[in-house]
Amino acid sequence: MATKSKPEGRLLYAQSGGVTAVINATAAGVIEAARVKGVPVYAAHNGILGALREELIDTTKETKAAIAALRHTPGGAFGSCRYKLKSLDANRAEYERLIDVFRAHDIRWFLYNGGNDSADTALKISQLGKAMNYDIRCIGVPKTVDNDLAVTDCCPGFGSVAKYTAVSTLEASLDVASMADTSTKVFILEVMGRHAGWIAAAAGLAGEGADAPPHIILFPERPFDEAAFLAKVKATVERVGWCTVVASEGLLNAEGQFLAEAGTRDAFGHSQLGGVAPVLAALVKEKLGYKYHWALPDYLQRSARHLASKTDADQAYAVGKAAVDYALAGMNAVMPVIVRTNDAPYRWKIESAPLTKIANREKKMPASFLTKDGFGITAAARRYLAPLIQGEAPPPYGKNGLPQYITLKNAMVARKLEPFGK
Structure with a gap:
């Protein structure tokens, strides 16, 4: 019986914008899922800027236990940044630089963990990859405390x-x-x-x-x-x-x-x-x-993170794992989103949605969620919100009474290109 060969190439994961208490759970979901498939994962240091600067972290140098500990560690383990790439027409050089970095390090899958702007960036990179004849699959991974991403029922974080x-x-x-x-x-x-x-x-x-x-x-x-x-x-x-x-x-x-x-x-x-x-x-x-x-x-x-919702932590991990599955299945310019299937008891699942329906869109509170005087929430809002805070997922605590959070080694990959001016 023939054995299935592992996928060729590397996966690059990057965190974007303001971090959340559970964004590292998503990172753990990405890295653990990729390891099962035999795909090495690089992480961009400080988000998209790390990709532009060719500052890439080799997560294969981290132990299984260290990656698992990301599930209960807050902050952004690889660093994040607030940096918005302009349009392709306004600054094509940045997008071409990203493709050059991908090509130099055999990056075949790019997972961008962020909000509306990040979904737009992933979409544009996927489009440029096609234009430059480079096979890159881009997946947006949802994250935002503001809960304002379109399509998904709620946002991890x-x-x-x-x-x-x-x-x-x-x-x-x-x-x-x-x-x-x-x-x-x-x-x-x-x-x-x-x-x-x-x-x-x-x-x-x-x-x-x-x-x-x-x-x-x-x-x-x-x-x-x-x-x-x-x-x-x-x-x-x-x-x-x-x-x-x-x-x-x-x-x-x-x-x-x-x-x-x-x-x-x-x-x-x-x-x-x-x-x-x-x-x-x-x-x-x-x-x-x-x-x-x-x-x-x-x-x-x-x-x-000490007061995180278990529901939220589980969803954050699930979208990371699903993002890897989608990427390795050949999907492009999509995002794993949360679909609510039942309110009570609360049930949910992960499905894919095109980035074209998510990028640069903003989901605000429905009028039906606000009381007539505008100073409170309705029963409909409670039905939506209440399941999202259910369950506790406390971190392990040490003898000093503090949570035992992980700090990764974050070993850098050797550069192959000339420096980029960012």
Whole structure:
């Protein structure tokens, strides 16, 4: 009986943009699946910039145990970056450089783990490969805490930040409630979410009913109404004794401007937001005179692997494994997406979707997920969100009481090309 020969060539994996608590679980899924198929995996150091600079990491130098430990380690094990490749017409040299690097190292499969911009990059590279007569299969791998990728039911990374946000809202609210008589009356938690309020909505899982926190959720999908907000805060404090507010960083005023615009932009062209929580807090103090506290979890939201959702961790690993299966099956310009097949009990599966339906598209909160007053989530939103935070997947802890996270060796591959100016 003839044995099936292993595929020829190497696979290159790269992480993009802001990392998540479970992006390394996806990396583990990629590397472990490729090892089963006998395919060596290189990882780009610091995302797409590593590919351009020919800074490639040889993951075959890592032990089986080290790769397995990625499943419970936060951050980006190989480094990530915020760097957006321009269009093919605007900067063809960068895309051609990538093909040159692929050719020099016999890279036949490229897996780009990121969001909307990364899906667009993978799509463009797949198109250029054909134009330059180089056989490269490009797979976009979903990742974003913002949950704003089109087609997929949810994004790996979101479930864990949703769990962290809901738990933090609940715990902080218990603290506020215990001190409200003589101290803080209003607590404001600012969460990530530039254009889509998925993370803010997840805070709504902390409690149900008018008197349960969060009492007010502010979404970027609804223009901020100062008068309505202040009236809601005042009514809540008078009725409950205190008020918890959760606000998305992307909150907009009636003119469509960010309430917390800082005036600068990142590498993707996104506005740098300066903090909506202190703006709201100052408003509450000035107009209502209530004592307040506010918090900005920022990186803590997306790095909190100790509080990760098991559902999210499982999905993150599954899309990595599926991406390898798709690539080695000859598929190109697709992404493994999560398909929900049942709400209760929650069931899901992985299917492929073309990058043309995902790249540069943005999924916002459906109007049916927001209450009529715009300050809370509906039962439909709860049905969607609740399964995504289910289950615990704690990391192993050491004698020092801290999680045992892994730091890889990240042995670099010898360069074969001249330096590139990036």
